[in-house]
Structure formats: structure tokens, C-alpha cells
Amino acid sequence: MTYELDEPDSLFEALSERQKAILIFIGGFIDREGFPPTIREIGEACDIPSTSVVNYNLNKLVDLQWLERSKEKSRGIRLVRRSGGGAGRPPRERPVRAYDGGSATLVPRVGRIVASKPVMLPGADFGQYYDPDMDLIEVPREMLRGFDPSEVFALEVQGDSMIDALIDDGDIVVMRKQQTCADGDLVAVWLPQDSTTTLKAFYDEGTRIRLQPRNPTMDPIYVHPNNCQIQGKVLGVVRML
Amino acid sequence: MTYELDEPDSLFEALSERQKAILIFIGGFIDREGFPPTIREIGEACDIPSTSVVNYNLNKLVDLQWLERSKEKSRGIRLVRRSGGGAGRPPRERPVRAYDGGSATLVPRVGRIVASKPVMLPGADFGQYYDPDMDLIEVPREMLRGFDPSEVFALEVQGDSMIDALIDDGDIVVMRKQQTCADGDLVAVWLPQDSTTTLKAFYDEGTRIRLQPRNPTMDPIYVHPNNCQIQGKVLGVVRML
DNA sequence: AGTATAGGCGAACTGTTGTTCGGTGTCAAG
């Protein structure tokens, strides 16, 4: 069997199949639900018929320092070794995530993003005017990073002017409308002086804004704060070939 | 530790003292413990003597879209960020969300793709073998291009060696396992002589294979057919930021 | 005054969940 788990550790491989399954399940569960599973939920998912066996293996994993438990508390499990994004996946952020049963998250595709025009934003309240026949695209729920789906929308990129952000003609960018952002966020900015929209990582350097391409072979550009209008934050990119 | 609410204060301030205390406590508790508190833990922390009152306020907060609850599950609380909406506007009813019966397309994320190794392929039988709780990723159905979901899988890209295909470190490529392809397909190829895996557009020019980067600023490379092993066809790319 | 509403209280009830314990099978060292 050849699932490559991104714990390069042979430590992980040394675990029993059940222990591996348990760790993987817990990580996924926390990701999905926002809280850890119960012993019985683990047992059911990993085909372990007895709660005591789950308990046994859980304690084993505590000894091996894969997780921590709070005695006599329901769902009192914490993953300890959390690197990368695999089995022991950490809450990369706070486990603040909407969840509605695992169904797909649908986001309206509202137009195109063209380098020579500001981003076409839907009305502030477009959520209410949502038309079920609108062009919708499924996106992984994680991509929403906890934002409410109603404030997220998708745009198709036209032209190859975003190539320095590793975004190709025809790609779909999933965005959340917002006027501000934190340093390092990938945002769509409208540069009035250049009449250009571009996607770049945003860094406020006080007297100037540094817009850093995502493509390391390319250099950043610098603009005056007055010539830099944030239009939305990019949550993700989807490319279909 | 204070739980930072990234919302305009007015919305938060509009809540009752107890509701504010509850929200703050839940955020801090999750930060501290790794899982949400029970009703009784909230009550004790916020000086609310009756569990029913905590329950009451919790449901109030659900209505106001500050959090979500899983019915009849211990600690079944998730914090969510409130949706936009102007001041004093009634909570909007989830516009763009979830077709429940809709069939999300779930694809197993089975490992990583590293430039220096052949693509780690799941076993031929992974379709029925894999554990439904494995790490799955939702992809737009269209991305599958009609292929059976059981022969499709996803890999996380490690390193920036795919940058000439406009694929970044951390991107997820959705692939179909196959050994042949048509001209122009974007495929993962293993180049034995270079011990490299790379994603390129494939063109058979008879005596040689042309591997064309997707990035127009980069030049194609040419390889001998014997030094070119197709591992799978790329159906799409998903990037989460 | 009468009444509607929001918020609160406490107790009882029910289902959930962690824990414990007697017992089974396997395997390798003594």
C-alpha cells in the first residue's frame, strides 16, 4: 500500500495500522468538525468494535507523545505533533470553520478579472439576490478559511497578466470582498495611476506599499499608499485543464 | 488570552454581557484546551447558575450567527465569523450554501509530489481500499472531465520546481493515473535520467518528446522517449491561501 | 391593569461518553 503520509518520520510508520488510522481520523475529524471525536466515533471510523481498545490505543499514543488527553472529559483529545498537513494536522488556524454536513460549498462565479479594469464586485448585498441558476463553482470548504460563503465569490482570470502570481488565463480565483488586509495576504489591488488590477502579496512598509509577486523569479513593485486600492483577498485558485 | 474578534465592535457590543462573556470564554477555551467547552463549563466560567440559560444564550448566538452547534453532541460548538450585513440588519438566510442532496466530488489526498521522486501512486485498488475518513478534498465536478472519481486522486506539490507550470509549493494537483496521453495534455512525467518529476504539457515530435512549460516565459525541454515516463494526467490544480 | 417578550432559574430526564474489569488469543523468552 502506498499512501505517502507526509510525516517523513519513520516514527509514524512504526505505529500499528490501527494507531495510524486513529491519528489520521482524528486529524481529519478536527479539521472537519472543529472539535475532537469521541472514543466511540473513533472506534466506528476505524473499525474497532470495543471502546476499550480505542482507549487502549489512545493511551499508547499518549505515551508515544502523539497526542494528549484530558482525563474524564468528553472529546478531551489534543494532537501534539502537528507538522505540515497530514495525519496529525494541527489547527493551522483556530478551528473556526463553518460546516454543514460535508456537502459541497458553492460559490457564485460573478464575472471576470481583467488587468485593465478594477475587479467587478458584486453588490454589497449580492447574497440576497442570489439566483439559483447563477454560475456556481464548487470549492473545497477549507478554502473559505471560515468566511461565510455569502461573502465569497469567484472570478475568472482573463489574460496572462497575473502570471507573476502563478495564475494563468482561465484560472478561477476565489475571493472575499474586503478593503483592508494583513501583511502577506494575497490581494487583488487596483492601481488607479496605472489603470491596472493585479494580484500580489501585500506588504505595508509605511511610506510605501510593496506588492510582491508570488513567483520568486519576479521582482516586487512599490506603490504609494494612495495609489493602491485593495479590492479583495484571494482565498484560493482553481484551475481546470 | 483574549479571543480577538475580527468584527466591527458595534455588532459585538450589541450583544448582552453574558453573550459577550460566553463568546470570549469559548474562544479562549478552544485556544487553551484544543476543544470547545461544555455547557456546564461555560456556565461556571461565566457565572451562570443554570445550564438551561447557557443553552438559551448559545442558541441565541446561533441565531445571530456567531456560532454553530451540533445537536446532541458534547462540546458541539463551533465559532463562526459573522457574515457581513449592515448594522441592525436581520440575519440573512444563508444564500449561497449547500445543496444537501448534491453530490460533492471527494477525492483522496494521498501524498505529495516531489520533484526528486516519481509520483507516489496509490495502489491500483485504492478505490475500494481507502478509508472514507481519509483526507479528502472537494473538487468541482467539472474538473474530473468525466473520469470515474475512483481513478482520480490528489497530491500536494512540494517545492517550487513546478513553478514553470504555474504550480506553487503547497498547491494540490488533481490527477488521473495513466501511462499514456494525448498531445497537449498536462502530465506528470518522471525523467529517469534526471531523477525528476515534473509537470509539463506533452508533445510527441516523433524522435523526441517536447515538454512545454505552461509558463510562456520559459522554454521547453526535449527528452528522448525512453527517458520519459508518464505517470498521470493533471486534471486540475487547487491552491488554498 | 393586562399582557407580551426577553431573560433567567432549578430540577429532572435522557442519551452520551470515559473508565474499568474479567477474559481471550498470540508470540517469544526462559
Added chain:
DNA sequence: CTTGACACCGAACAACAGTTCGCCTATACT
């Protein structure tokens, strides 16, 4: 062969935790 460790099973138990219900208090509106 015996022993002990390891992993496992099933069942029962007790504590935990979400829900429900009758009743209370204050405020504002008719």
C-alpha cells in the same frame, strides 16, 4: 511447557453533558 507481554474483546458502570419543562422577574407596550 510456562510465563509474561502485548493487543484485543464485550459488557457493565458511573460520570458527564444536552435537552426539556414549569415557574419566576423585569420591562415595555396596549
